[in-house]
Amino acid sequence: MNLLGLYNYWIYIFLLVVGLYAVFVKGNYVKRMIGLGIFQSAVFLLFISMDKVEGGTGPIFRGVPTEGQLFANPLPQVLILTAIVVGIAVTSLGLAIAIRIREEYGSVEEADTRRMDDQS
Template identity: 45%
Template sequence: MSDVLRHLGTHYHYVIYIALMLIGLFAVLAKGNLIKKVIGLNVLQTAVFLFYISIGRKADGTAPVLWDQKPETIPYENPVPHVLMLTAIVVGVSITAVALALIIRIKRAYGTMEESEILVLDESDQQGSA
C-alpha cells in the first residue's frame, strides 16, 4: 500500500492528467449544451498537453539552449514534447474554431444549442418529410 502511495507521490503528474482527462470526457459525454461539450473537449486536449510536457521534464533542467559549456554537463529539458505540443495546440485551436463556427450555424438553423432539443427537431423534420 505504501509503495503505491509513494509511487503516486513521485508520479503525481499522471494522476493530474488522468483526472483532467476524465473531467473532460465527462463533460463531452454528459453535457447537453453544445458549447459545454467543446469546453470538455478542450479540457481533454489540455490533459494530453500536460502529459506530454511532463514527460519531457528533467530535475533542475534548464532550457535546451546551446551554452558555452558542453551540453552534457548541464541538465536540460527534452525539447521534443514541447515542440510536438506546439503543433497539437494549433490543431486544438483549429478544432475549437470549426466547432464554434458549426455551433453558430446550428444556433441559427435550429434556434437552440441544447442537444436534446435538436434531436427532437430532427425527429419532427423527418416526420415532416416522410
C-alpha cells in the first residue's frame, strides 16, 4: 500500500491543518468559527471513511447469517450524526457570542476587543 493510494487521508490532513490554522492564527472571531467548522468536517469525513468494510453489507439480519459474512459497523455513523448536531449547536452559540461582542465593542477582531478592555 503506497502513500499516494491513501489520497483521502491526505485530504483530511489538509482540512485539519487549514481548520487548526484558522482557529489559532486568525484574530477575527467569525473566521475562527469557520475554521472550527472546517476542522469538525474533516474529523467527520475521517471517521465515516474508516467505517468502510470491503465486501460488507448493512447489519440487517434476515434469517441466520452465513459463515464468514461481513457486516459494516453502524456505530461511526451514529456517532458522527450526534457530533454534527453538537457541532451545529457550538457554531450557533459561537456566532451568537460574536454578534454580542460586535454589539458591545463594535468589532469582532480580537486585537480591537483587547485594546478596548485595556483602556477601560
